[in-house]
Amino acid sequence: MMRKRPLILLSNDDGFEAKGLISLIGILRSCGDLVVVAPDSGRSGMSCAITVASPLRLKLVKEEEGLKIYKSNGTPVDCVKLALNQIFIDEKPDLVISGINHGTNSSVAIHYSGTMGAVLEACMNGFPAIGFSLDDHSMEADFEPASQYIRKIAQNVIDRGLPSGCCLNVNIPVTKEIKGIRLCRQANGRWIEEFDKREHPKGGYYYWLTGNFHNDEPDGPDTDMFALKEGYISIVPSQIDMTSFQLLESMKSWDL
Amino acid sequence: MMRKRPLILLSNDDGFEAKGLISLIGILRSCGDLVVVAPDSGRSGMSCAITVASPLRLKLVKEEEGLKIYKSNGTPVDCVKLALNQIFIDEKPDLVISGINHGTNSSVAIHYSGTMGAVLEACMNGFPAIGFSLDDHSMEADFEPASQYIRKIAQNVIDRGLPSGCCLNVNIPVTKEIKGIRLCRQANGRWIEEFDKREHPKGGYYYWLTGNFHNDEPDGPDTDMFALKEGYISIVPSQIDMTSFQLLESMKSWDL
Numbered sequence: 001m002m003r004k005r006p007l008i009l010l011s012n013d014d015g016f017e018a019k020g021l022i023s024l025i026g027i028l029r030s031c032g033d034l035v036v037v038a039p040d041s042g043r044s045g046m047s048c049a050i051t052v053a054s055p056l057r058l059k060l061v062k063e064e065e066g067l068k069i070y071k072s073n074g075t076p077v078d079c080v081k082l083a084l085n086q087i088f089i090d091e092k093p094d095l096v097i098s099g100i101n102h103g104t105n106s107s108v109a110i111h112y113s114g115t116m117g118a119v120l121e122a123c124m125n126g127f128p129a130i131g132f133s134l135d136d137h138s139m140e141a142d143f144e145p146a147s148q149y150i151r152k153i154a155q156n157v158i159d160r161g162l163p164s165g166c167c168l169n170v171n172i173p174v175t176k177e178i179k180g181i182r183l184c185r186q187a188n189g190r191w192i193e194e195f196d197k198r199e200h201p202k203g204g205y206y207y208w209l210t211g212n213f214h215n216d217e218p219d220g221p222d223t224d225m226f227a228l229k230e231g232y233i234s235i236v237p238s239q240i241d242m243t244s245f246q247l248l249e250s251m252k253s254w255d256l
Numbered sequence: 257m258m259r260k261r262p263l264i265l266l267s268n269d270d271g272f273e274a275k276g277l278i279s280l281i282g283i284l285r286s287c288g289d290l291v292v293v294a295p296d297s298g299r300s301g302m303s304c305a306i307t308v309a310s311p312l313r314l315k316l317v318k319e320e321e322g323l324k325i326y327k328s329n330g331t332p333v334d335c336v337k338l339a340l341n342q343i344f345i346d347e348k349p350d351l352v353i354s355g356i357n358h359g360t361n362s363s364v365a366i367h368y369s370g371t372m373g374a375v376l377e378a379c380m381n382g383f384p385a386i387g388f389s390l391d392d393h394s395m396e397a398d399f400e401p402a403s404q405y406i407r408k409i410a411q412n413v414i415d416r417g418l419p420s421g422c423c424l425n426v427n428i429p430v431t432k433e434i435k436g437i438r439l440c441r442q443a444n445g446r447w448i449e450e451f452d453k454r455e456h457p458k459g460g461y462y463y464w465l466t467g468n469f470h471n472d473e474p475d476g477p478d479t480d481m482f483a484l485k486e487g488y489i490s491i492v493p494s495q496i497d498m499t500s501f502q503l504l505e506s507m508k509s510w511d512l
Contacts, residue, residue: 042309044308044309045305045306045307045308046303046305047302047303047304047305047306047333047373048303048304048367048368049301049302049303049305049368050301050303050368050465051301051465052300052301052465053298053300055454055462055463055464056451056462056463056464056465057460057461057462057463058461058463059460077303077368078465081449081451081465082451082463084449085449085450085451086451086453086463108380108496110498111304111376111380111496112304112305112306112333117303120367124364124367124446124447125446126446152511152512153512156510156511156512160510162503163500163502163503163506164444165444166500166503181512183504183507183508183512184504185497185499185501185504186497186498186499188420188421188496188497190380190381190382191380193337193340193341194341195312195337195338195341195342197342198311204313204315205313205314206311206312206313207311207312207313207314207338207342208311208312209306209307209308209312209334209337235507235512236498236499236504237499237500237503237504237507238498238499238500239498239499239500239503240364240367240444241441241442241444242366242367242442242492242494242495242498243441243442243492243493243494243495244419244422244493244494244495245441245493246419247418247419247422247493247495248439248440248441248492248493250419251439251491251493252439254412254416255412256408256409256412256437256439256491
């Protein structure tokens with residue numbers, strides 16, 4: 001019996017027409033049959049948000065040998081839920097990949113990222129899942145230098161699987177000569193907000209969220225941000241369980 | 257010199273008029289001066305989502321001795337960002353509390369919850385933060401039985417602080433006779449979706465996200481869901497760092 005081609009679900013948060021997703025499709029077509037379910041437009045910064053107050057739509061926009069593309073008005077997490085429950089009925093995906101995001105999702109960006117929201121959703125449902133992000137927000141970003149690495153990481157996960165409750169957060173530096181891959185931990189950091197406050201023509205103020213990322217440990221050699229700075233692709237193995245067992249232990253002495 | 261009263265920032269995801277938040281204000285007024293920055297209406301399921309494509313508004317709706325209430329059109333995370341950057345300029349809060357949510361945020365709900373989004377945001381910015389949620393979705397839910405426990409937990413955190421990168425996810429069972437407090441880990445589980453698929457009057461289909469929670473370890477005695485089932489308040493000490501150090505170690509043998 002012939003081994004069937006892997007079935008891969010793709011999503012993202014930049015929308016079904018984003019260059020990062022189109023590039024990802026091109027990179028992975030040789031690896032398996034692809035089903036894309038992605039937002040109908042940009043949903044950056046949507047984290048694991050779900051749509052509870054309005055109904056979702058789902059539309060097949062392209063179908064050819066080995067590739068189907070659907071768009072939805074939902075969040076990245078909604079897209080994965082719709083895919084797993086309304087499209088993959090009899091046959092389940094062997095792998096779920098989100099990206100390639102236009103912009104890095106290293107350090108604490110995992111918490112805000114719609115790209116990683118889709119990955120966490122797939123992971124919570126028991127599927128091996130990977131998020132890929134390129135450290136370049138431009139819509140014309142060049143995803144080509146990373147293509148061989150993306151195939152290699154995807155193939156490793158197809159062959160080996162991932163432990164239950166774990167997924168991969170992969171970030172790619174902007175360089176034509178990527179030095180290789182590093183396994184990393186999530187760097188400690190935070191966004192220093194700089195709201196752009198403006199007077200409203202009808203009175204009062206309104207605020208645009210801007211801000212700069214501050215890396216609390218710029219010299220941490222085992223962090224994802226350090227790897228990116230050095231020209232390496234960072235992989236942070238990430239987990240659904242957010243329990244701090246260390247604090248749990250120390251709180252046993254509290255008066256509760 | 258007199259010790260100043262603690263300054264406490266409150267937020268939630270059910271909106272500034274929700275009973276859970278009004279109850280929380282009543283419970284905490286004796287503990288410190290309160291500043292509330294909350295969404296102008298319900299933002300359930302918003303996770304750590306941020307608003308990047310439209311401007312934010314912020315409006316003071318109530319001011320009296322020891323209490324200020326602001327509403328915003330943003331997500332819970334936006335509310336915390338606005339509070340920390342536009343309201344708390346000279347003086348920073350001693351504690352950030354989100355809730356009391358109408359509905360539990362135990363197990364993996366921490367990833368979808370707007371209530372916990374606000375908590376994680378405060379935590380990432382270095383503030384001690386707690387999320388409180390009651391296992392009752394009703395808008396008329398009774399928050400009174402938990403009041404003494406909420407004050408006790410808040411006072412402990414004011415006195416002792418929390419380690420950097422850690423916060424508390426507190427869930428409260430629905431019972432008039434709460435048995436006490438348990439320190440727990442996050443239960444493994446997931447939502448089994450049951451989309452309600454309907455025909456659209458203009459053709460095609462639309463989908464309402466429904467679903468039931470499946471607890472993968474109903475007999476796990478140290479989990480938050482087990483504590484709630486037994487009538488105890490669960491505290492899951494939670495952390496920002498999602499790195500799986502176990503998988504990181506085992507991936508060192510991969511061919512990357």
